[in-house]
Amino acid sequence: MTNGLVVSSVQLPAVSSFSAPMLTALTSALGIDRSVLASDDQIQNAWQNLPQLLSNIPPHLRTEGMARMCVAVATGLFDSAINYAWNAAIVELRDKVRRFGIHIIPQITDKDFDEAKLLDMQDSELLNLCLKLNLISETGFFMLDQCRDIRNNFSAAHPVIGSIDEYEFISFLNRCSRHALSDEQNMTGVDIKEFMTALNASGFSPEQMQIWCDRITKTFDAQRDAIFGMLHGIYCDPAKDEHSRVTAITICSAFAQSFSPNSSSGLINQHQKYQAKGEQDRFKASQAFFENLGLLGLLSETERHALISAACKNLMTVHQGMNNFYNEPPFAERLAKLSVGHQIPETVRREFVEAVVTCSVGNPYGTANSADLHYQQIITGFSPKEIQVMLELPSIPTIIASRISSHSRCKDKFKSLVVSLQPASIPTSLKSIYEKWQKA
Incomplete structure (x- = not known):
């Protein structure tokens, strides 16, 4: 099994019966010492390790080159064997690039690229491209780049500067097998251009949305980050059609909770550029982008203060x-979206708590029931500091203090809100006030 896939086991024939006598006879015929070639023990040692290494290579990649490599190992020609293994690795890396999409690479590298350029690439250039496209990992790049140096200096492909033994060959083949000759999921x-054409044409159907989300999932990190930045720009562009903006935010919503640090950083940088340039339309749209994705925590505390304070003022109005x-529910929902799951800046804490509790308590005639679902969701999630503000409200000059002291309905509603709080969240200094309201 390799990478979660079951592969067929390779069984090789014994070689000692024909390899050893042949090599002895060959060196004798040429009048050279047998020691110039790998010893019988070295050949046997390498041969015994080959089946496991070959079993880790998917059957469709066990090509003619693999057969030639085995023949070279059987005769002790480890310098030739690593050349065959390397050639097989390079062929597969080129195929990985083809499966990724040759026509897409110019969009990533900003350089012309086609089949001819792929075939003309030096091995080092191919490794760098595969790393950029996430077709190999950084570890894989390091290991394969070492293999490239070994192949250039110790293989039969060039004049050698030394010889390698069976253990070095085994390590070489293992690296090629793990990092190039494998069935790891190939990034696509x-x-x-196709994505932008589809996005600008019309709103995506559910089927289109699924197809493009799958493609974005399967691409590499750098391109995925760039796509999210592009979609953020589309959403914030006031000149874009509404269907394009809706599609952009819908796609981002599918990935928002798994944005990479690079994605989040890029989005915030663009958001701040809008503010620095005074592009208020784009800046406000960008705030809505983060709000709709539940990512307000990425914004600065000052900005979150401004958003929450404005929402509180609108709600109280x-x-x-x-x-x-009738009118409160959408304003209550927005405040809940801005606050639930996010820490409230200290600078706006009192205004926030007072607005939520006041509206939840309501007036002598009642509370907006649809809005109260949002108020109670917020209140049950109050932090100890927010609970402290809430329990202080009846004792300071506020609208809610006046209503609690003047109307039994408002007093009873406030009591029910206090009872709904988590006892473990009540600050020790306020336990007596909490217990008093429970008994009221």
Whole structure:
């Protein structure tokens, strides 16, 4: 088994019966010492390790080159064997690039690229390209780059500067097998031009959305980060059609909770550029982008203060206006979206708690029931510091203090909110006030 796949076991014939006598006869006929070639023990040692190494290579990659490599090992020609193994690795790496998509590579490298250029690449250039496309890992690149040096200096492909033994050959083949001749999932690049054409044409159907999300999932990290940055730009562009903006945010929503640090950093950098340039339309849209994705925690504390404070003021305005029971729910929902799961900046904590608790307690005529679902969700998640503010509200000059002291309905509702708090979250200094409200 390799990389989770079951591969067929390789059984090789014994070679000692014909290899040893042949090599002895050959060196004798040429009048040279037998020691110039690998010893019988070295050949046997390498041969015994070959089946396991070959079994780790998928059957479709056990090509003619692998057969030639085995013949070279059987005769002790380890310098030739590593050349055959390396050639097989290079062929497979080229195929990985082809499967990734040759026509996509110019979009990534900003350079012309085609089949001819792929075939003309030096081995070092091919390794660098595979690393850039995430077709090999950094570890794989390091190991294969060492193999490249060994092949150039110790194989039959060039005049050698020394010889290698069976253990060095075994290590060489193992590295090629693990990092090039494997069935690891091959990354497939996203054709950005095709993606943009589809996105701008019309809104995605559920089937289209699934196809493009799958493609984005299968591409490499750097391109995925670039795609999210591009979609953020589309969402923030006031000149874009609404269907393009909706599609952009919908795709990002599918990946928001798994954004890489690079993705998050790139999005924040672009967000701050909008602010620095005074592009208010794009900046406000960018805030909405983070809000809709539940990523407000990425924004600065100052910015979150401004968003939450504005939402609190809007909510209180609606709460104190006409038809508040009907108008409050969307404002309550937005405040919940801004706050649930995020730490409230200390600078806006009191305003936030007072707005939520005041609206949840309501007025003498009742509470906006649909909005109260959001209020209670927020209140049950209050931190100890927010609970402290809440329990202090009845004793300081506030709208809610006036309602609690003047109307039994408001007092009973406040008590129910206090009872709903988690006892473990009550600050020790406020335990007596908490218990008093439970008994009220």
